[in-house]
Amino acid sequence: MNSPKRATSKEHGPVKGGAAVTADLPTATALKLWVVLARSHDAIVEVLKADIDRHDLTIAEFAVMEALYHKGPQLLGEIQKRILVSSGGMTFLVDRLAKRGLAERQNCQSDRRARYAALTKKGDKLMQSIFPEHAAVIHKAMKGLKQSEQRELTALLKTLGKEAGRLAAETPACKAAMAEQE
Amino acid sequence: MNSPKRATSKEHGPVKGGAAVTADLPTATALKLWVVLARSHDAIVEVLKADIDRHDLTIAEFAVMEALYHKGPQLLGEIQKRILVSSGGMTFLVDRLAKRGLAERQNCQSDRRARYAALTKKGDKLMQSIFPEHAAVIHKAMKGLKQSEQRELTALLKTLGKEAGRLAAETPACKAAMAEQE
DNA sequence: TATGTAACTCTCACTACTGAGATACTAATG
DNA sequence: CATTAGTATCTCAGTAGTGAGAGTTACATA
Structure with a gap:
């Protein structure tokens, strides 16, 4: 699962042992929206995680591979911003993918600080076989609407x-x- | 931040060094929705995290306290389901809150396996001072709509x-x- | 009553990640 | 040039959280 999510409901006023909470209407609307948004997000994440798990990838790893698959080789920093992990996490993720032969680093000639990450052939093949399935799962998860x-x-x-x-x-x-x- | 999020965009067809991806229209719609949902979720989480951080609480800790604050004492398992953490995580969270004097465990007379978690006076006071502010932040984060x-x-x-x-x-x-x- | 099953929490080894620095390079300015 | 600021990755110690399993206790049924 993802980040723990709030438990707030509209129950206001004293509850057994609980506290009285009063919020004005716009705030209550916003709170409610947040609860629902967080819950549906988490539900979908869970579905996707189960799917990705079958290929022995974490969500973060998959996100990196997906970024590389769809946008081609990129600087680590670019991917980092896209998938929202820390710099340390980014290095770690590429290391792990590299160790499994799914991705590799490439030096950048114009800037020797920077390194590109890119899918290897193996990584690309894997994504080709995984992604359509993954998209289908998302499609299915959304089929309530x-x-x-x-x-x-x-x-x-x-x-x-x-x-x-x-x-x-x-x-x-x-x-x-x-x-x-x- | 939360879980790393996908980087997919609508760019299809070959991209520099990337792969060709073709998806039927309904799937593309669903994918797009997921990207946008994940991104807005993460943006809000970031805002909330910054808020909660100021009180030296993690999101998970805050979620536990919020559950207790709004619904009163509850079995650990109930909170666990609500905020979606593992059983080990639940124990750990309550331990940490207890160590800081914000929450405490109470035995359940009718079922000696079970334990309640409850806010201490200190914890309740803290929530009283924090929560309205927190709600205001959510309200603000939603004000685009x-x-x-x-x-x-x-x-x-x-x-x-x-x-x-x-x-x-x-x-x-x-x-x-x-x-x-x- | 005995017995298997289910429900709760807790333990513990493990993992994915963070965040603060370190290192290495680039670029702008005096 | 020399200096200073800025940017990109990497290192590493630390942490929040997971998940399998242990230990208890409850409960249904034979």
């Missing part, structure tokens, strides 16, 4: 994510940046 | 999550259950 609904959902989430992303980018970096400036 | 849109989104996600949850419950448990039956 009609296509039109899926598109609507996508649009809403995109808007939501854009704002949240802006907020996220602001918060921790700002903290560091502000501290630097002293 | 109007309330009506948020409700719409909630409804769609609920449908999606229900189906995905059914699928998730089926997959890994079934595997184990089937194996048992031999």
Whole structure:
């Protein structure tokens, strides 16, 4: 599973031994949305994890391979930003894939600090055999919604994510940046 | 951050050094939805993590406290199901909260296997001071959408999550259950 | 009552990841 | 050039969390 998710429900007022919680309506709406979003996300992750597990890959490993498969060789840093792991994690992931012969590092001539990661033939073959299946699993996991609904959902989430992303980018970096400036 | 997330985009056909990928339209729609869902989820998690961090709590710890705060004392197993951690993780989390004096264990008279977890006074006070702020952060993270849109989104996600949850419950448990039956 | 099965928590070895630095290089500026 | 800042990866110690299994206790049924 993924990150532990909140347990909040609309039960307000004193519960046996619990606390009274009062929130205004917009906040309550947002909280509810978050609970539902987190839960559906986790449910899907679980389905995907079960699928990926069958090929002895972690979700992170699969994410790296997927990035390489779809976008071709990339700098480690690029992949890192895409799949959201730490720098240490990125190195570790490529190491592991390399050890299994699924990916390899390539030096960058124009910048000798940088290294590309790329799929090996074996890795590419694996993805070719795995990915369509994986896509089918996602398709199946989404089949609770009609296509039109899926598109609507996508649009809403995109808007939501854009704002949240802006907020996220602001918060921790700002903290560091502000501290630097002293 | 949470679980590493996919990098798929709609770029199909051969990319520099990459592979050709062809998916039928419904699958492409589902894939896209998943990418967007995962990204917005992660963005929000990042925002929340930054908030929770300020109180020296992990997301998992906060989730436990939140469950106790809103629903009162509960069996460890109940919390576990709610916040989706392993049994070992559950024990560990309560240990840690107990060590900090924020939560405590209580024996259950009717079932001596079971133990309740409950917030201490200190833990309850902490939640009282933290939670409204936390709710405000969520509210802020969601402010890219109007309330009506948020409700719409909630409804769609609920449908999606229900189906995905059914699928998730089926997959890994079934595997184990089937194996048992031999 | 005996007995098998299920339900709870806890233990422990293990793993995937993080985050702070180290190292190596590039680039901009005086 | 020399210096300083910035960027890219890698190292490594530390940590949160997993999952299989042990130890208890409850419960249903013969």
